[in-house]
Amino acid sequence: MAETDTASIRADGGVRSIARAVEVLELFDVEHPTRSLRELVESTGLPKTTVVRLLATLDSLGLVADRGDSTYGLGAGFLRWVTLSQSLWEVSTEARRIMTQLVDTCGETVNIYIRQDLNRVSIAQVEGTTTVRSVVAIGVPYALATGAAAKILLTGAPDQVIRGLVEARPDLELEPLHREIASIREAGYSVTHGERELGASAVAAPIHSSDGRVIAALSASGPTSRFTADRVGRYVDAVTAAATEISAAGLGSVEVFL
């Protein structure tokens, strides 16, 4: 799994066992449909007894399937929320088509991010065509403070969110952040190198609702080595054009949440 910023958010997040349960469940992904008890203990850094108790609880709720021989998989209980979360959060076919075209143009991985509270979350992804590519997990909260998509989302965030972000992150200061956001709003796009992760670059542009609000960010991201000065201009053109197209086409039913 790519590194996330959720751990820090969780530390003061109220009910710690819920955060721990999600931490365990996050370890199951398409590359790791099953996990051994040992892997779960090592990856979480939690005591074995804690992991065993969490697994027993999640098993009784149908969220984890005990396969015997100390290996576990994601439980059938998630089927409760598959249809609903898809119908709520899947972007329109048209938006996905435009994302795919953008991947064809620039070769980099394309994501649509939305803001959730003080995080950003990818709700749609089309993977890049090259071997070395940007990998972020769909649905996983990342920091709202770093990366091109985060900056774009901040241009649409209410002032209380920006203040909340500054309070939560001692490395941020309100005035410089306000200035940066204003500049990005004016430019209509954002380019970052190594902000979220060393060696990772991204170009992002805003997706607007029909009433003109910034509701999402379209980003193309990949290794900094490919985001060269002569290429980045083309990337910016392609990403802003695609974001404008998606704004016109509509993001789909997800817009009621944004």
Next chain:
Amino acid sequence: MAETDTASIRADGGVRSIARAVEVLELFDVEHPTRSLRELVESTGLPKTTVVRLLATLDSLGLVADRGDSTYGLGAGFLRWVTLSQSLWEVSTEARRIMTQLVDTCGETVNIYIRQDLNRVSIAQVEGTTTVRSVVAIGVPYALATGAAAKILLTGAPDQVIRGLVEARPDLELEPLHREIASIREAGYSVTHGERELGASAVAAPIHSSDGRVIAALSASGPTSRFTADRVGRYVDAVTAAATEISAAGLGSVEVFL
């Protein structure tokens, strides 16, 4: 939501806040994509402060989306598990086709149940064609002790599960249950009336793996008024034939968990 037996399991389920979080998340379904704080407080019976704290935690983990004005929806964080849980738990196209044919034949709602620990869970459903129909939620754990599908699953359960079930349910006794299971195994189907719920009837038959184990139960369920003596024979024929067909066709990738 239909009544579930999860509440009783949860009471002694270890980490209570996880169970409470799932209880809140279960209140979101296709019929209720958003819920007001008031509805969540009333439906869970938890103190308002507890629900507010749970929602804040779930929000920070991306599992709940705060829409403002004290209404909440299921968060984009579930997208983490949509692809994986679908690829793990969706039944084969062929199995689904056979289920649809069975609905066409008998008109009742058809489910495929699997056993998870001491529960049964529907992993696939095709709804009946009549207005009054059986409604169970996909992915939600129900009791393994009651209902035709539960009885079929018990014919494939190891003895320790049957003993565990008897320990957990004071209304069950080991010897009569063993006798009942043996009879149902011999008959190859089960018919129940009002076991899980007053006025609800079901016919179920076993789905076998290629090595002959009972891995799932196929059930047709509906109002007892339609499960009349002259009809139930046809239902039994149709359900057992469809279960045999599904066993031959294979249940799909889900079989690795069963």
